[in-house]
Amino acid sequence: MIYQDSKTLLKIRGLCATVNNSEILKGIDLTIKSGEIHAIMGTNGSGKSTLAKVLAGHTSYEITGGTVDFEGKNLFDLAPEERARAGIFLGFQYPIEIPGVANNQFLRLAFNTAQVQQNKDELDPLEFDDLVREKMKLLEMNPDFLDRSVNENFSGGEKKRNEILQMSLLDPKIAILDETDSGLDIDALRIVSNGVNQLANKDNATILVTHYQRMLNYIVPDYVHVMDSGRIVKTGGKELALDLEKHGYDWVNIEKTAAVGA
Amino acid sequence: MSVGADSKSLKNLLQGQSQLSASPLDRVNQLRTNAVNQVNILNLPTKHDEDWRFTDISPLTKISFQPVREASPLKNSDVEHFYLTEAVTRLVFIDGIYAPHLSTQIAEPFKKSGVVVSSLAAASSENLAAIESHLGYHTELQDNIFAALNTSFLHEGALIIVPRNISVETPIHLLFIATQKEVSSHPRCLLIAEPNSRVTVIEDYVTLREETYITNTVAEFALADSAHVDHVRIQRDSKEAFHIANCSVSLAQKSNYQSVSIAFGARISRYNLNVLLKGEGAECTADGLALISNRQLADTHACIDHIKPHCTSHQLHKCIIDDAAHAVFNGKIIVRPDAQLTNSTQSNRNLLLTSKARIDTKPQLEIFADDVKCAHGATIGQLDNEEIFYLKSRGLSEVTARDLLTYAFGAEVIERIPVASLKLRLEQVVHKQTQRD
Ligand SMILES: Nc1ncnc2c1ncn2[C@@H]1O[C@H](COP(=O)(O)OP(=O)(O)OP(=O)(O)O)[C@@H](O)[C@H]1O
Ligand SMILES: [Mg+2]
Numbered sequence: 001m002i003y004q005d006s007k008t009l010l011k012i013r014g015l016c017a018t019v020n021n022s023e024i025l026k027g028i029d030l031t032i033k034s035g036e037i038h039a040i041m042g043t044n045g046s047g048k049s050t051l052a053k054v055l056a057g058h059t060s061y062e063i064t065g066g067t068v069d070f071e072g073k074n075l076f077d078l079a080p081e082e083r084a085r086a087g088i089f090l091g092f093q094y095p096i097e098i099p100g101v102a103n104n105q106f107l108r109l110a111f112n113t114a115q116v117q118q119n120k121d122e123l124d125p126l127e128f129d130d131l132v133r134e135k136m137k138l139l140e141m142n143p144d145f146l147d148r149s150v151n152e153n154f155s156g157g158e159k160k161r162n163e164i165l166q167m168s169l170l171d172p173k174i175a176i177l178d179e180t181d182s183g184l185d186i187d188a189l190r191i192v193s194n195g196v197n198q199l200a201n202k203d204n205a206t207i208l209v210t211h212y213q214r215m216l217n218y219i220v221p222d223y224v225h226v227m228d229s230g231r232i233v234k235t236g237g238k239e240l241a242l243d244l245e246k247h248g249y250d251w252v253n254i255e256k257t258a259a260v261g262a
Numbered sequence: 263m264s265v266g267a268d269s270k271s272l273k274n275l276l277q278g279q280s281q282l283s284a285s286p287l288d289r290v291n292q293l294r295t296n297a298v299n300q301v302n303i304l305n306l307p308t309k310h311d312e313d314w315r316f317t318d319i320s321p322l323t324k325i326s327f328q329p330v331r332e333a334s335p336l337k338n339s340d341v342e343h344f345y346l347t348e349a350v351t352r353l354v355f356i357d358g359i360y361a362p363h364l365s366t367q368i369a370e371p372f373k374k375s376g377v378v379v380s381s382l383a384a385a386s387s388e389n390l391a392a393i394e395s396h397l398g399y400h401t402e403l404q405d406n407i408f409a410a411l412n413t414s415f416l417h418e419g420a421l422i423i424v425p426r427n428i429s430v431e432t433p434i435h436l437l438f439i440a441t442q443k444e445v446s447s448h449p450r451c452l453l454i455a456e457p458n459s460r461v462t463v464i465e466d467y468v469t470l471r472e473e474t475y476i477t478n479t480v481a482e483f484a485l486a487d488s489a490h491v492d493h494v495r496i497q498r499d500s501k502e503a504f505h506i507a508n509c510s511v512s513l514a515q516k517s518n519y520q521s522v523s524i525a526f527g528a529r530i531s532r533y534n535l536n537v538l539l540k541g542e543g544a545e546c547t548a549d550g551l552a553l554i555s556n557r558q559l560a561d562t563h564a565c566i567d568h569i570k571p572h573c574t575s576h577q578l579h580k581c582i583i584d585d586a587a588h589a590v591f592n593g594k595i596i597v598r599p600d601a602q603l604t605n606s607t608q609s610n611r612n613l614l615l616t617s618k619a620r621i622d623t624k625p626q627l628e629i630f631a632d633d634v635k636c637a638h639g640a641t642i643g644q645l646d647n648e649e650i651f652y653l654k655s656r657g658l659s660e661v662t663a664r665d666l667l668t669y670a671f672g673a674e675v676i677e678r679i680p681v682a683s684l685k686l687r688l689e690q691v692v693h694k695q696t697q698r699d
Contacts, residue, residue, distance in 0.1 A: 059651070081660070109666070113662075
């Protein structure tokens with residue numbers, strides 16, 4: 001939701017990034033304020049996941065230009081783990097499997113790291129177990145997933161739910177959810193969306209990367225951005241997503257050409 | 263080449279052999295005589311021998327090892343921390359000598375149904391036929407001086423016989439405790455799993471002192487038709503010790519051998535695992551983990567021999583190598599002309615934690631049948647950057663992320679151990695060893 005007295009959480013200006021010397025992000029401008037929900041759409045390969053990973057601090061990407069200001073600090077001064085502790089959360093498009101690391105152990109480590117950061121008490125395994133089971137109930141996740149290795153042999157949808165479970169435990173300031181909806185069945189989409197909605201409040205913000213309107217039916221965005229070849233080429237309200245669904249991305253390009261021509 | 267040094271060290275290792283009293287079992291005496299002859303013919307392997315190219319055991323020749331005559335007078339309270347809650351039946355050997363007062367008998371109902379868990383020397387006359395037809399038959403001494411040496415000292419050892427259709431639910435713990443320096447022990451295990459029987463055996467080598475000694479083991483596992491054996495082997499000898507082991511497994515039709523072998527200890531260790539898939543439809547899993555540091559060397563040579571059709575074998579061998587430690591893996595898979603429809607996978611994954619750590623890995627496939635599925639591969643590397651990033655993106659520090667992943671790398675193998683309390687304990691060892699600070 002857009003609030004009058006919101007704070008600027010993230011200010012991206014002219015962000016350029018390369019991977020293996022090929023330029024992927026070519027000047028991104030984006031401002032995210034507290035309380036807001038942003039959707040980022042765009043063709044395959046347009047750079048959405050790259051943007052998400054650059055914000056989370058993935059080291060494969062080289063920042064070649066621009067600035068990102070996170071709550072008044074230079075985001076690039078922070079290591080990935082410092083960003084996470086400061087409240088940036090990336091829900092991965094392809095959550096990685098980590099054989100041998102028990103999910104509950106991993107979740108507790110992550111949770112307690114955040115607790116320490118916020119000067120709160122760490123939870124012991126039993127206390128944490130109660131908490132995580134409650135969170136899992138909200139996401140209608142089977143507690144058996146606690147004893148398995150992180151994401152190992154989880155189905156596509158189960159991995160996405162596990163990402164949202166992590167988000168709900170870490171309670172981030174900015175959640176970047178990269179195609180969290182892909183792979184979710186109809187019920188799961190509703191459940192996960194409810195989970196995200198419950199976490200959204202006037203102090204945090206959510207960025208949803210998605211290809212489809214269906215998640216936006218549940219999580220209503222304040223802004224919809226369209227990315228193309230490493231740039232945001234169009235920004236609008238929630239109706240933009242509906243227009244895109246109806247007309248496809250060519251329509252944006254035609255609009256763009258028309259605008260340039262005018 | 264100094265022949266002198268060789269023969270001297272061999273004499274060393276045979277010291278005390280001639281004082282062994284004759285065994286009541288003819289088979290044992292006959293095997294011993296044979297083995298002594300072999301030891302006298304064979305030389306200690308050097309790095310010029312293909313099978314020992316990467317493993318220099320010459321340090322072994324610098325120390326004079328004596329066999330132990332009498333077991334240290336240990337009490338339960340000295341060693342009970344090694345006991346496993348699940349394993350109600352336990353055979354304890356101290357420096358190679360059977361310790362009946364620390365051992366526990368198999369439960370009465372099993373004993374009644376003919377299950378034998380005892381010292382080889384205490385085998386009763388009913389079991390002589392079984393022993394006569396298996397002991398020494400599964401281990402080739404021709405080219406194997408260590409197996410020959412072990413057999414020269416053949417005396418007590420662990421004997422397990424599980425009769426037809428009997429399933430022993432609780433694991434059997436064979437606990438070999440080292441207590442003295444500069445001694446040699448030659449533990450021996452014989453497992454006879456009769457048709458359709460089932461048993462879990464834990465072969466566990468531990469120490470009470472961080473001393474130099476040599477443990478030289480031979481284990482023979484004979485699985486009859488449809489028998490199922492879980493074999494857990496834990497080598498946590500002193501980090502100054504030498505540990506040489508030969509394990510031979512023979513699988514009849516539709517039998518199933520599941521093994522996990524863990525090596526944490528020893529200055530130099532060598533594990534030879536030979537599995538013969540001799541009957542149609544036999545299955546074998548042979549997983550392993552070596553977790554070594556400082557100047558340790560852990561060498562695993564496995565040979566899985568598919569003789570008959572429709573057999574499967576799976577092997578996952580992992581090494582975590584820290585400091586200047588050195589791991590060796592040689593995994594040979596033979597698929598004989600008759601062994602059509604073999605399904606075999608082998609994977610050797612190695613994690614080098616420092617630039618001085620070293621691995622020599624050599625998967626060897628020898629396939630003589632055409633309709634087979636064989637996949638094998640070896641990887642050598644550091645930790646996966648995507649995994650590290652995932653953990654860091656959840657707030658874990660670089661060090662925590664690395665420790666966790668190193669731990670997980672090992673835990674993948676530990677997790678396959680079917681004995682919960684042992685698994686937990688080993689997880690703690692791996693956890694401790696994979697913490698950077
Ligand atoms: N490590 C890499 N090496 C080379 N090219 C890369 C690498 N990572 C990303 N790219 C390229 O960068 C471009 C943007 O990829 P990105 O994953 O950001 O797209 P996306 O918008 O998320 O696409 P999708 O909708 O398919 O998820 C693609 O053309 C991709 O091939
Ligand atoms: Mg993407």
